[in-house]
Amino acid sequence: MSTSTAPTKRRAARHNDNGNGNGNGNGNGNGNGPPARVPAAGYAQPAPKPAAAAKLTSAKPQSPSGIQGLIGKRVAAATEHALDGPNQKLMRAQKPVWDALNKYYFRLETSGWDRLPGETSLLIGNHSGGSLTMDAWTFVFEWWLRFGTERVLHPTAHDVLMAAPGLGDYFRQVGVIPASRPGVTAALDAGCDVIIWPGGDVDAMRNWRRRDRAVLGGRKGFVRQAIRSGVPIVPVASVGGHDTVFVLSEGKWIANGLDRISGLKRKLRGTRLPIVLGIPFGLTIETIPTHLPLPAKIRTELLDPIYVAKDPERVNDREYVNSIYLEVESAIQSGMDRLAKQRRFPIFG
Numbered sequence: 001m002s003t004s005t006a007p008t009k010r011r012a013a014r015h016n017d018n019g020n021g022n023g024n025g026n027g028n029g030n031g032n033g034p035p036a037r038v039p040a041a042g043y044a045q046p047a048p049k050p051a052a053a054a055k056l057t058s059a060k061p062q063s064p065s066g067i068q069g070l071i072g073k074r075v076a077a078a079t080e081h082a083l084d085g086p087n088q089k090l091m092r093a094q095k096p097v098w099d100a101l102n103k104y105y106f107r108l109e110t111s112g113w114d115r116l117p118g119e120t121s122l123l124i125g126n127h128s129g130g131s132l133t134m135d136a137w138t139f140v141f142e143w144w145l146r147f148g149t150e151r152v153l154h155p156t157a158h159d160v161l162m163a164a165p166g167l168g169d170y171f172r173q174v175g176v177i178p179a180s181r182p183g184v185t186a187a188l189d190a191g192c193d194v195i196i197w198p199g200g201d202v203d204a205m206r207n208w209r210r211r212d213r214a215v216l217g218g219r220k221g222f223v224r225q226a227i228r229s230g231v232p233i234v235p236v237a238s239v240g241g242h243d244t245v246f247v248l249s250e251g252k253w254i255a256n257g258l259d260r261i262s263g264l265k266r267k268l269r270g271t272r273l274p275i276v277l278g279i280p281f282g283l284t285i286e287t288i289p290t291h292l293p294l295p296a297k298i299r300t301e302l303l304d305p306i307y308v309a310k311d312p313e314r315v316n317d318r319e320y321v322n323s324i325y326l327e328v329e330s331a332i333q334s335g336m337d338r339l340a341k342q343r344r345f346p347i348f349g
Contacts, residue, residue: 083190086152086175091144098141105295106240108138112302113146116234120188121305122226123153123195123234124328126203126214126336128241130276131161131289133204135241135298136197140174142300152192156184158200164288181225188229195236196222205274205286207250211242212340214333220325224315226308235303235328237335243296243347249275251285296348299339303331 102108127133136155143153156179162168177183179196187194197203203215214237226233251273277283278291306327314320343349 083154083187083192085154085172086144087173088149090173095145098138099145102138102142106134106138106244107297108142108300109298110139110142110300110302115302115304117232117305120191120231121193121234122184122188122222122229122231123193123236123302124216124222124332125195125197125236126199126216126238126332127197128204128206128211128238129244129293130205130247130274130278130286130291132244132291132293133197133241134244134293134296135238135300136195138298139236139238139300140195154184154187154192154194156194156196160287167288181221184225185229188225188231196225198222205247205250206242208242208247212239212336214329214336216325216329216332218325220321223308223321223324223328226324227310227315227321228312230310232305232307233324233328234305235331235335236300237303237332237339238298238300239336239339239343240296240298244293245291246277247274248277248283251275254285294348297343299342301335301339303335306331 125136125139127136129135140153140155143151147153152175155174155176157171157176159178162171162176162178177187177194179200184194184196198219198221199215199217200219202217206213206215222233254273254275273285273287275283276286276291278294280292281290284290306324308314308324309320
């Protein structure tokens, strides 16, 4: 268990436009939790702290040529402009689409809003569904519906997705930032909430038979990030996303074979090339989206916050970092187990 007490000081509210998601902040799936406060008209998002801006500008990696160079350049640009999004005009324009998807296609239920701390937080979740993680997307849009511009959430994404033409540009417009220390640190320092899915491709591309298993991949950087930034961790559990496509094989053997020939793992920063069954192409090997998500019911729950030590030296305490990691992983798994029991049908329900 974590040892520090809950901070009492809330960071400054986040604003970057004078519009909000639905005008009343009551956009969660089942109506739980208090409605969000509507910000005053014309209230602008405060400029990032100089330190945050400096971290972003200094985050440009020295990328080699070829595919790695392309990915590096696009990710560097996304990191430098990480705090520009989300584009509120775009968010409002696509609201009818996401409203329909959340309510009728994925039948989203989101609970636990009352557990969200009033201060800036680092949310840690599981995500599913191959390269189209609809549980992640539905939660992010539900957050925007609830808080509008009052409390900005920056989702994170893999470098390959951030660098993909079209998709990466869309990601940046809706506020997605690269899952890197500079981008995440800058967002938290600016008073924005951030959600990370530490399991990455190992989590999103796990075999369908393990659809209700929390996979964080042993990646503990988020614990150190929370300590450095002085923010609480909010675990987020979700089930149903892995029923939007069927991952028949995680494709480790494919990735390993291609890696021997072309160094694919290093270039794409991934360890999986999953074989998925979906529409409209049937069986495919998926790195970027090749399927349309099936209409599975998605259930998501925000869990009790975990407060980490304030002493920055604890980032070097492996035992402490591991204990927080296990606490977060256990909380997410317990949440997934609880949500999975609510299924009315083995698939899609």
